[in-house]
Amino acid sequence: MSIMLSRINRRTVTVLAVALLALFVPAESRAAAPHRVSQLQRDVDALRDDGITGASARLETPHGVQTVRSGVGDLTTGQPVAADGYLRIGSTTKTFVAAVLLQLAGEGNLSLDDTVNRWLPGLVRGNGNDGQRVTLRQLLQHTSGLPDYIGDVVPDLSAAGYRANRWTTYTSRQRVALAMKHQPSFAPGVGWEYSNTNYVLLGMVIEAVTGHSWEDEVQARILRPLRLTRTHTPGNRPFLPGPHARDYQQFEPGGAMTDTTVAYLPFDADADGSMISTAADVNRFFTALMQGRLLAPAQLAEMQRTVEVPAGRGFPSGTRDGLGLFWTPLSCGGGYWGHSGDGFGYLVWPATTPDGRTTVTVSLHSRPGDESTATRQTQDVTALVDRALCSARRSPTST
Numbered sequence: 001m002s003i004m005l006s007r008i009n010r011r012t013v014t015v016l017a018v019a020l021l022a023l024f025v026p027a028e029s030r031a032a033a034p035h036r037v038s039q040l041q042r043d044v045d046a047l048r049d050d051g052i053t054g055a056s057a058r059l060e061t062p063h064g065v066q067t068v069r070s071g072v073g074d075l076t077t078g079q080p081v082a083a084d085g086y087l088r089i090g091s092t093t094k095t096f097v098a099a100v101l102l103q104l105a106g107e108g109n110l111s112l113d114d115t116v117n118r119w120l121p122g123l124v125r126g127n128g129n130d131g132q133r134v135t136l137r138q139l140l141q142h143t144s145g146l147p148d149y150i151g152d153v154v155p156d157l158s159a160a161g162y163r164a165n166r167w168t169t170y171t172s173r174q175r176v177a178l179a180m181k182h183q184p185s186f187a188p189g190v191g192w193e194y195s196n197t198n199y200v201l202l203g204m205v206i207e208a209v210t211g212h213s214w215e216d217e218v219q220a221r222i223l224r225p226l227r228l229t230r231t232h233t234p235g236n237r238p239f240l241p242g243p244h245a246r247d248y249q250q251f252e253p254g255g256a257m258t259d260t261t262v263a264y265l266p267f268d269a270d271a272d273g274s275m276i277s278t279a280a281d282v283n284r285f286f287t288a289l290m291q292g293r294l295l296a297p298a299q300l301a302e303m304q305r306t307v308e309v310p311a312g313r314g315f316p317s318g319t320r321d322g323l324g325l326f327w328t329p330l331s332c333g334g335g336y337w338g339h340s341g342d343g344f345g346y347l348v349w350p351a352t353t354p355d356g357r358t359t360v361t362v363s364l365h366s367r368p369g370d371e372s373t374a375t376r377q378t379q380d381v382t383a384l385v386d387r388a389l390c391s392a393r394r395s396p397t398s399t
Contacts (some may be wrong), residue, residue: 003195008171016233017254039391041382044070044362050377053257053366054081054245057384058279060287061358061392067279073365075257082243084278086230087363088268089348090341093281094199095274098140098324099207099289100217109209112137112302116201119208124174124201127181133190136205139198140323141307147182148195149175153266159251159258162344169236175200175270192310192321196272203271207291214271231277238263240276247345248366249378257366260345268343279361282350289325290337290356304337314375316382328382332390342367347378350386358392 012207040057047055047070054071062224111344113333116124116131116139129146138144153175155165170178179197182344186193200385203214210217215233223231230274232241248257277285290293295303306320306327318329328351329335338351345367362381368374 002140008356036280038144040066040384040388043380043387047364047377047380047384049372050380051366051368052377053248055362055364056081056245056279057360057362057388058084058283059358059360059388059392066209071365075246075248075259077145081365083243084280086176086240086242086276086278087244087282088240088247088263088341088346088347089275089277089282089350090152090273090343090344091196091199091269091271092270092277092339092341092348092350093326094274095211095289096218096222096285097199097202097206097271098303100221101136101140101202101212102223102295102303102323104206104209105302106299110136110205112140116205119205120201123176123204124180129180129181132206136202137323139202139205141192141321142188142336143192143196143307144195144196144198145184145186145188145191145193145384146197146201147179147184149197149200149278150267152178152181157251158390159230159249159255162249162251162258162260162264163306164264166238166265168266169269170266172200172204172270176204192313194305194313199272202384203208206271218275222285222294226293228277228281228285231275231281233275234263234269235274236269238265238268245365249345250367250369251371255369256386258345259345264344273343275340279363282348282361283352283359286338286350286352287356287359290352301371314378328385328388331386332393336385336389347381349381349385351389353389353392358389360388371385387391 044055044057052071053075054073056069059066068338072163073079073081105112113135116134120131134144136165174195185191187195206214206217215392246259246261249260250257285369292300303323303325306322309315309321316328320327325337326339327335327337335355336351340349347364347367350361362384
Protein backbone atom coordinates (compact mmCIF):
# COMPACT_ATOMS: atom_id res chain seq x y z
CA MET A 1 0.00 0.00 0.00
CA SER A 2 1.23 3.43 -0.89
CA ILE A 3 -1.49 5.91 0.07
CA MET A 4 -0.23 8.79 -2.00
CA LEU A 5 0.92 6.68 -4.97
CA SER A 6 -2.32 4.71 -5.02
CA ARG A 7 -4.10 8.02 -5.49
CA ILE A 8 -1.84 8.78 -8.46
CA ASN A 9 -2.46 5.32 -9.91
CA ARG A 10 -6.24 5.81 -9.81
CA ARG A 11 -6.00 9.25 -11.35
CA THR A 12 -3.45 8.50 -14.07
CA VAL A 13 -4.35 4.85 -14.75
CA THR A 14 -0.65 4.01 -14.47
CA VAL A 15 0.99 1.33 -12.38
CA LEU A 16 4.52 1.51 -10.99
CA ALA A 17 6.70 -1.64 -11.05
CA VAL A 18 8.96 -3.69 -8.76
CA ALA A 19 12.70 -4.24 -8.45
CA LEU A 20 13.50 -7.28 -6.39
CA LEU A 21 17.05 -6.35 -5.44
CA ALA A 22 19.29 -8.75 -3.52
CA LEU A 23 21.34 -6.37 -1.42
CA PHE A 24 23.12 -8.25 1.35
CA VAL A 25 24.90 -5.56 3.30
CA PRO A 26 25.55 -6.32 6.97
CA ALA A 27 23.03 -4.42 9.06
CA GLU A 28 23.77 -2.82 12.39
CA SER A 29 21.72 -2.98 15.54
CA ARG A 30 21.82 -1.41 18.97
CA ALA A 31 19.93 -2.75 21.98
CA ALA A 32 20.12 -4.21 25.42
CA ALA A 33 18.67 -7.66 24.74
CA PRO A 34 19.95 -9.93 21.93
CA HIS A 35 16.65 -11.79 21.46
CA ARG A 36 14.59 -8.70 20.71
CA VAL A 37 17.23 -7.22 18.44
CA SER A 38 17.46 -10.49 16.57
CA GLN A 39 13.72 -10.47 15.77
CA LEU A 40 13.68 -6.80 14.82
CA GLN A 41 16.76 -7.31 12.68
CA ARG A 42 15.19 -10.32 10.96
CA ASP A 43 12.09 -8.27 10.18
CA VAL A 44 14.11 -5.42 8.69
CA ASP A 45 16.25 -7.89 6.74
CA ALA A 46 13.01 -9.36 5.36
CA LEU A 47 12.16 -5.93 3.95
CA ARG A 48 15.54 -5.82 2.23
CA ASP A 49 14.98 -9.31 0.86
CA ASP A 50 11.61 -8.25 -0.51
CA GLY A 51 13.21 -5.62 -2.72
CA ILE A 52 13.75 -2.58 -0.50
CA THR A 53 17.11 -0.94 -1.19
CA GLY A 54 17.48 0.24 2.40
CA ALA A 55 15.33 0.08 5.51
CA SER A 56 15.55 0.89 9.20
CA ALA A 57 13.47 0.66 12.36
CA ARG A 58 13.73 2.44 15.70
CA LEU A 59 11.87 0.83 18.62
CA GLU A 60 11.60 2.64 21.96
CA THR A 61 10.21 1.04 25.12
CA PRO A 62 10.42 2.10 28.79
CA HIS A 63 13.48 -0.15 29.03
CA GLY A 64 15.59 1.01 26.12
CA VAL A 65 16.02 1.85 22.45
CA GLN A 66 16.72 -0.52 19.57
CA THR A 67 17.79 0.70 16.16
CA VAL A 68 18.38 -1.68 13.25
CA ARG A 69 19.02 -1.13 9.57
CA SER A 70 19.51 -3.27 6.50
CA GLY A 71 20.38 -2.91 2.84
CA VAL A 72 22.20 0.14 1.53
CA GLY A 73 21.66 3.87 1.76
CA ASP A 74 23.27 4.57 -1.59
CA LEU A 75 23.15 2.22 -4.59
CA THR A 76 26.22 3.84 -6.15
CA THR A 77 28.60 3.75 -3.20
CA GLY A 78 27.09 0.86 -1.24
CA GLN A 79 27.19 2.87 1.97
CA PRO A 80 24.87 1.60 4.71
CA VAL A 81 21.63 3.28 5.68
CA ALA A 82 22.44 6.28 7.86
CA ALA A 83 21.92 5.76 11.58
CA ASP A 84 18.99 7.98 12.61
CA GLY A 85 19.30 9.87 9.35
CA TYR A 86 16.93 12.53 8.12
CA LEU A 87 13.70 11.28 6.51
CA ARG A 88 10.94 12.72 4.42
CA ILE A 89 7.88 11.91 6.53
CA GLY A 90 5.24 12.76 3.90
CA SER A 91 1.70 12.52 5.21
CA THR A 92 2.89 12.06 8.79
CA THR A 93 2.96 15.87 8.51
CA LYS A 94 -0.83 15.72 8.76
CA THR A 95 -0.71 14.66 12.41
CA PHE A 96 1.36 17.74 13.29
CA VAL A 97 -1.13 19.95 11.44
CA ALA A 98 -4.09 18.24 13.12
CA ALA A 99 -2.53 18.76 16.55
CA VAL A 100 -2.24 22.50 15.88
CA LEU A 101 -5.89 22.66 14.75
CA LEU A 102 -7.01 20.88 17.90
CA GLN A 103 -4.95 23.21 20.07
CA LEU A 104 -6.67 26.17 18.41
CA ALA A 105 -10.03 24.52 19.04
CA GLY A 106 -9.15 23.97 22.70
CA GLU A 107 -8.23 27.64 23.01
CA GLY A 108 -11.59 28.68 21.58
CA ASN A 109 -10.07 30.21 18.45
CA LEU A 110 -12.16 27.99 16.18
CA SER A 111 -14.69 25.17 16.28
CA LEU A 112 -14.24 21.84 14.57
CA ASP A 113 -17.77 22.32 13.29
CA ASP A 114 -16.91 25.60 11.56
CA THR A 115 -17.37 25.44 7.81
CA VAL A 116 -14.48 25.96 5.44
CA ASN A 117 -16.25 29.09 4.22
CA ARG A 118 -16.11 30.51 7.75
CA TRP A 119 -12.35 30.88 7.37
CA LEU A 120 -11.73 30.62 3.61
CA PRO A 121 -14.78 32.22 2.02
CA GLY A 122 -15.42 31.27 -1.59
CA LEU A 123 -12.33 29.11 -1.98
CA VAL A 124 -14.06 25.70 -2.12
CA ARG A 125 -16.64 25.89 -4.88
CA GLY A 126 -17.39 24.62 -8.37
CA ASN A 127 -18.29 21.23 -9.85
CA GLY A 128 -20.45 20.38 -6.85
CA ASN A 129 -17.84 21.33 -4.23
CA ASP A 130 -19.24 23.67 -1.60
CA GLY A 131 -17.24 25.13 1.28
CA GLN A 132 -20.45 26.13 3.02
CA ARG A 133 -21.23 22.45 3.62
CA VAL A 134 -17.79 21.13 4.55
CA THR A 135 -16.59 21.37 8.16
CA LEU A 136 -13.09 21.42 9.61
CA ARG A 137 -13.80 18.10 11.32
CA GLN A 138 -14.61 16.57 7.93
CA LEU A 139 -11.35 17.88 6.50
CA LEU A 140 -9.42 16.39 9.42
CA GLN A 141 -11.13 13.01 9.07
CA HIS A 142 -11.28 12.72 5.26
CA THR A 143 -15.07 12.69 5.27
CA SER A 144 -15.34 15.93 3.27
CA GLY A 145 -15.68 14.23 -0.11
CA LEU A 146 -13.37 16.86 -1.64
CA PRO A 147 -11.31 15.63 -4.60
CA ASP A 148 -7.56 15.08 -4.33
CA TYR A 149 -5.28 17.44 -6.26
CA ILE A 150 -2.39 14.94 -6.42
CA GLY A 151 -3.17 13.49 -9.85
CA ASP A 152 -3.18 16.98 -11.36
CA VAL A 153 0.40 17.72 -10.36
CA VAL A 154 1.83 14.50 -11.81
CA PRO A 155 1.41 15.04 -15.56
CA ASP A 156 3.98 12.38 -16.43
CA LEU A 157 4.42 9.44 -14.07
CA SER A 158 7.87 8.37 -15.23
CA ALA A 159 11.50 8.95 -14.39
CA ALA A 160 11.66 11.66 -17.05
CA GLY A 161 8.48 13.22 -15.71
CA TYR A 162 9.84 13.24 -12.17
CA ARG A 163 13.01 15.01 -13.30
CA ALA A 164 11.18 17.50 -15.51
CA ASN A 165 8.51 18.47 -12.99
CA ARG A 166 10.11 18.09 -9.57
CA TRP A 167 11.06 21.78 -9.36
CA THR A 168 7.58 23.08 -10.18
CA THR A 169 6.04 24.99 -7.30
CA TYR A 170 2.41 25.64 -6.47
CA THR A 171 0.75 27.82 -3.88
CA SER A 172 -1.85 26.29 -1.59
CA ARG A 173 -4.55 28.20 -3.46
CA GLN A 174 -3.34 26.75 -6.75
CA ARG A 175 -3.47 23.23 -5.36
CA VAL A 176 -7.03 23.76 -4.14
CA ALA A 177 -8.01 25.27 -7.50
CA LEU A 178 -6.73 22.15 -9.27
CA ALA A 179 -8.85 19.97 -7.00
CA MET A 180 -11.94 22.09 -7.64
CA LYS A 181 -11.83 21.09 -11.32
CA HIS A 182 -13.19 17.71 -10.22
CA GLN A 183 -16.47 16.66 -8.69
CA PRO A 184 -16.55 15.57 -5.06
CA SER A 185 -16.41 11.86 -4.26
CA PHE A 186 -19.57 12.11 -2.13
CA ALA A 187 -21.62 14.63 -0.20
CA PRO A 188 -19.84 15.95 2.92
CA GLY A 189 -20.09 13.59 5.87
CA VAL A 190 -21.60 10.56 4.12
CA GLY A 191 -18.44 8.67 3.12
CA TRP A 192 -14.68 8.37 3.57
CA GLU A 193 -11.97 9.03 0.99
CA TYR A 194 -8.36 10.06 1.61
CA SER A 195 -7.69 13.44 0.03
CA ASN A 196 -4.56 15.53 0.42
CA THR A 197 -6.60 18.61 -0.49
CA ASN A 198 -8.19 18.43 2.97
CA TYR A 199 -4.91 19.21 4.71
CA VAL A 200 -3.80 21.86 2.25
CA LEU A 201 -7.02 23.64 3.27
CA LEU A 202 -6.32 23.07 6.96
CA GLY A 203 -2.91 24.69 6.58
CA MET A 204 -4.66 27.71 5.08
CA VAL A 205 -7.20 27.73 7.92
CA ILE A 206 -4.38 27.85 10.50
CA GLU A 207 -3.01 30.95 8.79
CA ALA A 208 -6.45 32.55 8.56
CA VAL A 209 -7.04 31.98 12.29
CA THR A 210 -3.61 32.90 13.66
CA GLY A 211 -2.13 35.25 11.09
CA HIS A 212 0.89 32.93 10.89
CA SER A 213 1.76 30.16 8.46
CA TRP A 214 1.04 26.58 9.49
CA GLU A 215 4.82 26.01 9.49
CA ASP A 216 5.34 28.79 12.04
CA GLU A 217 2.57 27.44 14.24
CA VAL A 218 3.94 23.88 14.11
CA GLN A 219 7.36 25.17 15.08
CA ALA A 220 6.07 27.35 17.93
CA ARG A 221 3.51 24.91 19.33
CA ILE A 222 5.19 21.52 18.78
CA LEU A 223 8.79 21.51 17.59
CA ARG A 224 10.25 24.01 20.05
CA PRO A 225 8.34 22.85 23.16
CA LEU A 226 9.29 19.22 22.49
CA ARG A 227 12.83 20.16 21.41
CA LEU A 228 12.46 18.37 18.10
CA THR A 229 15.58 20.04 16.76
CA ARG A 230 15.91 17.70 13.79
CA THR A 231 12.38 18.19 12.49
CA HIS A 232 11.90 20.81 9.78
CA THR A 233 9.21 22.44 7.67
CA PRO A 234 11.23 23.03 4.49
CA GLY A 235 8.53 24.46 2.21
CA ASN A 236 9.93 24.61 -1.31
CA ARG A 237 13.49 23.76 -0.27
CA PRO A 238 13.92 20.38 -2.01
CA PHE A 239 17.05 18.91 -0.44
CA LEU A 240 17.42 16.60 2.56
CA PRO A 241 20.01 17.60 5.15
CA GLY A 242 22.66 15.05 5.98
CA PRO A 243 23.08 12.39 7.02
CA HIS A 244 20.41 10.55 5.07
CA ALA A 245 19.87 7.50 2.92
CA ARG A 246 19.03 8.10 -0.72
CA ASP A 247 15.48 7.32 -1.90
CA TYR A 248 14.70 5.35 -5.05
CA GLN A 249 11.56 4.88 -7.14
CA GLN A 250 11.01 2.39 -9.92
CA PHE A 251 8.71 3.98 -12.49
CA GLU A 252 8.46 1.20 -15.08
CA PRO A 253 7.87 -2.55 -14.73
CA GLY A 254 11.28 -4.18 -14.65
CA GLY A 255 12.97 -0.79 -15.03
CA ALA A 256 15.84 0.79 -13.18
CA MET A 257 15.60 2.52 -9.83
CA THR A 258 15.51 6.32 -10.15
CA ASP A 259 17.12 8.40 -7.42
CA THR A 260 14.24 10.51 -6.04
CA THR A 261 15.99 11.92 -2.99
CA VAL A 262 15.28 15.46 -4.23
CA ALA A 263 11.72 16.40 -3.27
CA TYR A 264 8.96 16.36 -5.86
CA LEU A 265 7.81 19.88 -4.98
CA PRO A 266 4.37 19.66 -6.63
CA PHE A 267 3.25 17.46 -3.70
CA ASP A 268 6.15 17.52 -1.22
CA ALA A 269 5.81 21.14 -0.15
CA ASP A 270 2.55 21.84 1.72
CA ALA A 271 0.61 21.06 4.89
CA ASP A 272 -0.38 17.65 3.53
CA GLY A 273 3.12 16.20 3.43
CA SER A 274 6.21 18.41 3.39
CA MET A 275 7.98 17.83 6.70
CA ILE A 276 11.43 16.32 7.28
CA SER A 277 12.36 14.58 10.52
CA THR A 278 14.18 11.61 12.02
CA ALA A 279 12.86 8.39 13.52
CA ALA A 280 13.90 9.60 16.99
CA ASP A 281 12.01 12.88 16.63
CA VAL A 282 8.94 11.19 15.15
CA ASN A 283 8.85 8.74 18.06
CA ARG A 284 9.18 11.60 20.54
CA PHE A 285 6.31 13.48 18.88
CA PHE A 286 3.88 10.55 18.99
CA THR A 287 4.87 9.69 22.56
CA ALA A 288 4.18 13.28 23.67
CA LEU A 289 0.89 13.32 21.76
CA MET A 290 -0.40 10.12 23.34
CA GLN A 291 0.73 11.18 26.81
CA GLY A 292 -1.25 14.40 26.69
CA ARG A 293 1.68 16.80 26.48
CA LEU A 294 0.34 18.52 23.35
CA LEU A 295 -3.43 18.41 23.75
CA ALA A 296 -5.85 18.77 26.63
CA PRO A 297 -7.85 15.60 27.40
CA ALA A 298 -10.95 16.85 25.57
CA GLN A 299 -9.01 17.60 22.38
CA LEU A 300 -7.05 14.33 22.48
CA ALA A 301 -10.37 12.50 22.87
CA GLU A 302 -11.68 14.33 19.79
CA MET A 303 -8.58 13.33 17.86
CA GLN A 304 -9.20 9.71 18.80
CA ARG A 305 -12.87 9.62 17.79
CA THR A 306 -12.67 7.36 14.76
CA VAL A 307 -14.64 6.29 11.74
CA GLU A 308 -14.19 3.07 9.82
CA VAL A 309 -11.82 3.10 6.87
CA PRO A 310 -13.60 1.16 4.11
CA ALA A 311 -11.97 -2.04 2.88
CA GLY A 312 -9.94 -1.88 -0.29
CA ARG A 313 -8.41 1.56 0.39
CA GLY A 314 -4.88 0.29 0.94
CA PHE A 315 -4.97 0.26 4.75
CA PRO A 316 -4.57 -2.75 7.07
CA SER A 317 -7.83 -4.53 7.86
CA GLY A 318 -9.68 -2.92 10.74
CA THR A 319 -8.01 0.48 10.41
CA ARG A 320 -10.02 3.43 11.68
CA ASP A 321 -9.44 7.13 11.06
CA GLY A 322 -9.47 9.79 13.75
CA LEU A 323 -8.54 13.43 13.27
CA GLY A 324 -5.11 13.26 11.67
CA LEU A 325 -4.48 9.95 13.39
CA PHE A 326 -5.15 6.34 12.38
CA TRP A 327 -5.89 3.40 14.71
CA THR A 328 -4.73 -0.06 13.62
CA PRO A 329 -5.58 -3.28 15.50
CA LEU A 330 -2.85 -5.52 16.90
CA SER A 331 -2.88 -9.33 16.72
CA CYS A 332 -2.36 -9.49 20.50
CA GLY A 333 -5.39 -7.30 21.18
CA GLY A 334 -5.93 -3.58 21.30
CA GLY A 335 -4.24 -1.45 18.69
CA TYR A 336 -1.84 1.38 17.98
CA TRP A 337 -2.02 4.98 16.81
CA GLY A 338 0.00 6.55 14.00
CA HIS A 339 -0.01 8.07 10.55
CA SER A 340 2.19 6.77 7.73
CA GLY A 341 3.75 8.96 5.07
CA ASP A 342 5.05 8.20 1.61
CA GLY A 343 6.08 9.65 -1.73
CA PHE A 344 8.39 8.89 -4.61
CA GLY A 345 10.97 6.51 -3.17
CA TYR A 346 10.09 6.49 0.52
CA LEU A 347 7.68 5.21 3.15
CA VAL A 348 7.63 6.07 6.86
CA TRP A 349 5.42 4.12 9.29
CA PRO A 350 5.25 5.41 12.90
CA ALA A 351 3.21 3.53 15.50
CA THR A 352 2.67 4.04 19.20
CA THR A 353 0.72 2.30 21.92
CA PRO A 354 -2.21 4.23 23.44
CA ASP A 355 -0.16 5.07 26.54
CA GLY A 356 2.76 6.29 24.42
CA ARG A 357 5.20 4.07 26.30
CA THR A 358 6.20 1.93 23.29
CA THR A 359 6.81 3.54 19.91
CA VAL A 360 8.34 2.32 16.67
CA THR A 361 9.08 4.07 13.40
CA VAL A 362 9.93 2.07 10.27
CA SER A 363 11.43 3.76 7.21
CA LEU A 364 11.87 2.41 3.70
CA HIS A 365 14.10 4.11 1.15
CA SER A 366 12.72 2.69 -2.05
CA ARG A 367 9.29 2.01 -3.50
CA PRO A 368 8.33 -0.66 -5.99
CA GLY A 369 6.23 -0.04 -9.02
CA ASP A 370 3.60 -2.71 -9.18
CA GLU A 371 0.76 -2.57 -6.71
CA SER A 372 1.02 -6.20 -5.59
CA THR A 373 4.63 -5.78 -4.47
CA ALA A 374 3.86 -2.47 -2.79
CA THR A 375 1.07 -4.20 -0.89
CA ARG A 376 3.33 -7.10 0.10
CA GLN A 377 6.06 -4.78 1.34
CA THR A 378 3.58 -2.79 3.38
CA GLN A 379 2.33 -6.04 4.88
CA ASP A 380 5.95 -6.74 5.86
CA VAL A 381 6.05 -3.35 7.58
CA THR A 382 2.79 -3.85 9.44
CA ALA A 383 3.88 -7.34 10.50
CA LEU A 384 7.12 -5.86 11.88
CA VAL A 385 5.17 -3.21 13.81
CA ASP A 386 2.74 -5.80 15.14
CA ARG A 387 5.51 -8.10 16.37
CA ALA A 388 7.48 -5.26 17.93
CA LEU A 389 4.56 -3.80 19.88
CA CYS A 390 3.09 -7.17 20.88
CA SER A 391 6.50 -8.47 21.97
CA ALA A 392 7.01 -5.39 24.13
CA ARG A 393 3.67 -6.11 25.79
CA ARG A 394 4.49 -9.79 26.41
CA SER A 395 8.00 -9.09 27.72
CA PRO A 396 7.76 -5.92 29.76
CA THR A 397 11.17 -6.32 31.32
CA SER A 398 13.09 -7.01 28.13
CA THR A 399 14.49 -4.58 25.61
